[in-house]
Amino acid sequence: MVKIKTLEEIELMRESALIVSKTLGMLASEVKPGVTTLHLDKLAEEYIRDHGGVPAFLGLYDFPNSLCMSPNAQVVHGIPNNTPLQEGDIISIDCGVLKNEFYGDHAYTFEVGEVAPEVKKLLQVTKESLYIGIRKFKAGNRVGDVGYAIQKYTEDHGYGVVRELVGHGLGRKMHEDPEMPNYGKRGKGKKFVEGMVVAIEPMINLGTQRINQLQDGWTILTADNKASAHFEHDVAIVNGKPEILSTFAYIYEALGIKSNEEDEFRQKALVL
Template sequence: MIVVKTKEEIELMRQSALIVSKTLGMLAKEVKEGVSTMQLDKLAEEFIRDQGALPGFLGLYDCPSTLLCSVNEAVVHGLPTQTPLKDGDIVSIDCGALMNEFYGDHAYTFEIGEVDPETKKLIQVTKESLYIGIREFKINNRVGDVGYAIQQHCESHGYGVVRELVGHGLGKKMHEDPEMPNYGKRGRGKKFVEGMVVAIEPMINGGTHKVRQLKDGWTIVTQDGKPSVHFEHDVALVDGKPEILSTFAYVHEALGIVSTEEDEFRQKALVL
């Protein structure tokens, strides 16, 4: 059952999402060669608690960490480790926060040092597909419209769209209806209605779409060992149009990136 949010609840969810956005922005300055994902996890937990929120993942489904950090061929759900990041790595950091009884949940893929051109292109195309998908989250469209748009963009570049893992509704529970696959057919699936809030999150592989789970019971990796990229935003349906509640602006500011990609999805300017 889809849980529709009031405009007041959506504003509370924006606060939760922005806690995650600020956490990712803080981490952007720390994600570098020689740093372990375990170190990043400790920084994130402390930062989220200092903001008056709770880590959204820690303890959820028995998750042992605040962050899920997926390096190179890891797709999602990578548990933090003591292994230092090295030049040429990529790491997808997925983070959640619970505040005002609502969850924020989104993700960004970071580059460590000099990343090879093929992987840079995978990152660029995956990020593009996120906004292409968000554009289809509008009144009278359906779940399949978002998935179709993401799938077509990524597969046109020869990439694999993960089937086993999907986006989801978001609210007082981390995972609500509807499921939001990154593949599909236009006009299929549940219809979008005013007040819905979803996490749209393309998980795109540099090769095959097929994945497997490691023995830790969490980490999902590509079957062919090629890299995977993950971006995620929290999006509400407001006045019939997609309104992004999360932002990569804090990450972009930390990394010196100039971007206008979120502008069309905001009804008012974001104040950092």
């Protein structure tokens, strides 16, 4: 059952989401060749706790760390380890925070140094598909409208859309209804209404849509060992329109990137 949030609850969720955003922004300048994902995980846990939150992934379903760290062909749910990042890698960092009894949860795929042009293009298209999907998350539309928009845009570029893993509702639980696939048919599925909050998260592969799971019980990777990209935002329906609660602005500030991609989804100014 979908749990509708009040405006007050949405503002509490924005607080949780922004701790995630600031954590990813802090990590942005730390992602470089030679750094281990376990080191980044420890930095994130300390930062989250110092800012009044609790690492939401740590212990969730018995996950052992604060971040899901998924390099290159890993799609999601990678476990941080002591393997150093290398020039040309990409790394999806998925982070969750619990504060004021509400969750924030979003993700960004970072470039490690200079990456191959075809991988850079995958990241660009996947992030673009996130916003294309968010535009369809508005009162009166349905789950299939978001999934169809993401699927069409990414498949038109020749990429594989992961089927087994989906976005989700968000609130007092990390995973609530409705499920938010990155594929679907227009006009199908749960209808969106005022006060819904979801995490929209395209998981898009450079090659096949097929995936495998490692024996650790967590790590998902592409079946053809080609790169995968993952971007995620927390979004609420406010005044019938999508309102992004998370932001990549802290990442962009750290990396010196100029962007207005989120402006159309903000009914109130973001203060950095």
